[in-house]
Amino acid sequence: MERTILQLLLIGILLANLSLAATVRRPRLDGRIVGGQETNIQDIPYQVSLQRGYHFCGGSLIAQGWVLTAAHCTEGSAILLSKVRIGSSRTADGGLVVGIKRVHRHPKYDAYTIDFDFSLLELEDYSALNVTQAFVGLPEQDADIADGTPVLVSGWGNTQSAQESTAVLRAVTVPKVSQRQCTEAYGSFGSITDRMICAGLPEGGKDACQGDSGGPLAADGILWGVVSWGYGCARPSYPGVYSRVASVRNWISSTSGI
Numbered sequence: 194m195e196r197t198i199l200q201l202l203l204i205g206i207l208l209a210n211l212s213l214a215a216t217v218r219r220p221r222l223d224g225r226i227v228g229g230q231e232t233n234i235q236d237i238p239y240q241v242s243l244q245r246g247y248h249f250c251g252g253s254l255i256a257q258g259w260v261l262t263a264a265h266c267t268e269g270s271a272i273l274l275s276k277v278r279i280g281s282s283r284t285a286d287g288g289l290v291v292g293i294k295r296v297h298r299h300p301k302y303d304a305y306t307i308d309f310d311f312s313l314l315e316l317e318d319y320s321a322l323n324v325t326q327a328f329v330g331l332p333e334q335d336a337d338i339a340d341g342t343p344v345l346v347s348g349w350g351n352t353q354s355a356q357e358s359t360a361v362l363r364a365v366t367v368p369k370v371s372q373r374q375c376t377e378a379y380g381s382f383g384s385i386t387d388r389m390i391c392a393g394l395p396e397g398g399k400d401a402c403q404g405d406s407g408g409p410l411a412a413d414g415i416l417w418g419v420v421s422w423g424y425g426c427a428r429p430s431y432p433g434v435y436s437r438v439a440s441v442r443n444w445i446s447s448t449s450g451i
Contacts, residue, residue: 229346229365234282237347237364238327239416240409243314245275248284251348251408252277252314253329253416256451260314262407263419263436264302267312272296277316280325282362284349289324292317297448299441308386310421310436312407313448329409329416331451334442340371344392344412346420346433348405367392369417370432378431382424388440390418393432410435 234240241260243250252262260277273293281288295315302309338344347364375391376384385391392410410418418435425431438445445451 229363231361232282232347232364234280234288234362235325237345237362237409237411238280238325239329239411240347240362242278242281242284242349243275243407244278244284244290245271248349248405249275251405251420253409253411253419254279254326255331255416255445256328256449257320257326258316258318259449259451260316261416261419261438261445262312262314263421264298264310264312265304265307265421266407267296267298267314268304277314279319283360285360289319289322291319299444306383306386307422307434309388309441311419311438311441311444313445315449329411330414331442331445332415332417332439334439336439336442338369338412338417340369342369342412343367344369344410344417346392346408346410348408348420367394367433375432375434379424379434385434388437389421390435390437391432392418392435396429 239254241252241254242248243252243262243266250262250266252260252266255261266272273296276290276292278284278287279289279291293314294317297313297315299309299311302311343366345364345366347362349360349362370391370393372385372391375389378391379385390410406420408420409416410420416438418438421434421436423431423433
């Protein structure tokens, strides 16, 4: 009897270890635009900066008063004390700073696997104020773009270069990577789910694939991804992983009316 109980305990421990191995915690990206170019907000007018005395995440204006960002950028109650800077190439000045009225985090967001990494920010009313803004388009539910399509990533993240300021918006163009290639690259970190899309160059280097968390991955005026996670920054064979906007288009519509 005692031996049977011991065997069951050992089996339980083994299964628990196997379960943990299957869900290895995702590596958090380090939020950089490496090898990109300084750009003007007029070229990416939907880009916004999330701030609480300093820039900490990016986001995309998808309509008047609505920003789509990453759920991991909105963890904790302090997010409601944060502000959103709209219409400026710089994080410290310019444009318009707006408060956040409500946070709609995707109900299936998993902080461990970083699946369903989406949050909608409902902003305080600023319709009476003069600000230059434009909205990024949204794809249809479950739509996709071809592998190899050039996509634009932008943000104010670290640049790994003292000559490249983090105070001014930067952007870099990289190709979309196939789901198969991305799954193979991140096999040891768990699966790449249907809510994820990948982009980057196989050789890595200066053509980095990551910008600030929550920032946009766009092509031809359509928002295909939200900067989510990845292994390091600009590493060979490790593309950036983005939350796939087309996978939650219906949730965006039902939550925001957009």
